[in-house]
Amino acid sequence: MASMLDAVDQRTKLVGENRLELLMFRLGGMQMFAINVFKVQEVVQLPKLNLMPHRHPSVAGVTHFRGRTIPVIDLSESIGMKPIERNESCNLIVTEYNNTVQGFMVGEVDRIINMNWNEILPPPDGAGRQHYLTAITRVNDRIVEIIDVEKVLAEISPYDSTVSDDIIDNDLLTLAKGLEVLVVDDSSVGLAQCRSTLDFMGITVHTATDGKRGLERLKAWADQGETVPEKLLMMITDAEMPEMDGYRLTREVREDPRLKDLYIVLHTSLSGSFNKAMVQKVGCDDFLSKFQPDKLASLIQERIRSVVYRD
Template sequence: MAGILDSVNQRTQLVGENRLEILMFRLAGRQLFAINVFKVQEVLQMPKLTLMPQRHRFVCGVVNLRGKTLPVIDLSQAIGMRPIVPDERSTIIVTEYNRSVQAFLVGGVERILNLNWESILPPPGGAGRQHYLTAITKVEEQIVEVIDVEKVLAEITPMSTKVSPEKLAEPLLEFARGREVLLVDDSTVAMSQLKGTMAQLDIRCHCASDGLRALNLLKGWADEGINVPEKLLMVITDAEMPEMDGYRLTTEIRNDPRLKDLYVALHTSLSGSFNEAMVKKVGCDNFLSKFQPDKLVDVVCERLALLHPPE
């Protein structure tokens, strides 16, 4: 099963083209679910499972994989479906999110599919598992639900939005008070973390749930005659979003003379080494991994230092 991901390195060429590849799988029923291939390290038959006392109810236990101990999360139970009973034939998907590695127990892996982000849509209002979805798409007339893994992980290990006192004491932050930023993310958990951090800096937030909505908002301001680079301290955008990803959003910003001077920071759960290359490719000014409030403040300070250099 690990062979399904052998050509991941080639997939970096999709970035900037508003394309992605999803790994499709089933849980406790026939419904198809998916996550981005870039988050997946490997797919394999589950090694011996070791139970843990007082573990979270979504965690089946732990496995040892090449000397590393990984939690195994029942993804079906975590999103409100019936649990999957693990056995020696069980399949796990090993993933990396926000600098942590974990395994998800699934009912079975289907295949990898190459898609355009324009075919990935926000979940409709009133959807039964909308709370755990970031998007939906259709494959061969069947709905595929893209799971908000960040929300699942945050419910198991809650993330803090609290900024350390020493960071808040940075003199440059005096220039942040009353400024405005645009936050772009399809994950409600990530958006909440961003807003919580910005509130501690007295920064006003505008929000968009995908790159296309963000771009339309920016262009709308520009059409009204607003100097958008002066209005916004920065744009902080996720990488993966329905309809338009953060890489394409950055490219569109750089191609619009009215927006090209905006400071754009990529805020993502993808690995740092991958994003270093992609940031340069599409012209982002900065990037950081999600759920690091102190690092987010550092990025704000770096931006402020450009606007208010020491005398």
Template structure:
């Protein structure tokens, strides 16, 4: 698996076609788990660790990779299954980039990479237990694969600071958008909660959808009702990776619709910034935000709203 990212260019072609690749792994048992390959930098044997004082209980230690100090998280422990028990020969780490940070997850072993369609990725069933840490599930060769909500895991290890200065908010703009709708689309309840904390002070009516298909169906329903989407819907903020329909496909479908094509859309994702900026241009988003940077979100959301209302000229 050392060459897991050797064909990134080929994988890039999957995006925008409602497709993805998943890296499958286990956590010391028979159950398979997965994360998106695009978030993986490297898969390798567990290197030597340095144990830091006062570290979080699920962080095994830190290691040095290519000039960076990288925390190593026991993923089994982080999703409340208990610490991973594995031999030195079996111990594997998956080095990932989320939200502009690099971290490694200790796993029992890596299985393989599979190519999937997002409509094969389903929301997790209701219930308790591990579902609390899942964004989705899928079925591969008659086996259930659980896709972990890594954003939730990381937010529990290092909570985000959401205390924003009132000076960040444009009061003239807020007076004009008060009570208007903003649609936020994400399969992570953590991400939805974080966005709501930033957007609530703007006085908007925040509407949530858990995936691109749900958001698209909501838009179609509003059209059938005769809702004035041009004036009442100020913006859509969408994640990239979601079950059933991803954010790229959602944006593509909106741009194809004569009544919706002028909608302001921001792509809000933990995937690689440089990659997403290329995809923003390809599918026609108006902006891109890395998760989770509350000040940047506040600034960019308001900038694009001012552009929409003619209060500010669009940037080049």
């Protein structure tokens, strides 16, 4: 399985082309699940786990991996299904989200598949594990459910959305009142964290749940005669989203003369080193890892300063 992950350099070529690669796996039954390959460091057979006291029910234990100790999450139990039965077919998917490394215990790992984001659709409304899906797709006429890992991690270790007092410039807070920002993210957790910080700063928040809807919102404003780069302080966009990802969204904005000067921040849980390299390729103005309210507030304030100074 590790050999399936050797061609990462080739995968970076997908950026800006509205394409992605999914790692497909099962959680014990026949239903197929998936996560984005960019978040995967390695796939190995499930190693021996050590128990931790007072652990979250979905945390199966910890293991030593590449010289570090990482938590191992039972992905099936964490999305409301039965715990995974540990046997020789169990695997560990080691991932990096928001600069943290963790392992997800799954059943049989199937394969990696290359897809276009317009083949990835928002999940249907419903109860149960539907709340833990960020998207769905079809592979060989079978439904594949793409898990909202950010939601899983937030429930195990809730993110702190509080902005530190020493970060805030009160003079800038006065200037921030009434400014507008568009946040584009398919994750309810990601949207909520951004909104919390922006609401605290008195900024009006517009939202869209994928790149296609975000682009439609921008074009609608432009069609109504709005000067969008002046209307919005910035657009904050996730990278991976159904139908249109953040990289393609940025490219589309830069190609529209009415939108091209919009300030765009890539806000994602994908690897920081990867995204920093891709920001220039697709034309974003800045990059920020998710769930860092102090850094988000600082970035907003720097943008306000630049606008005020320019004016």
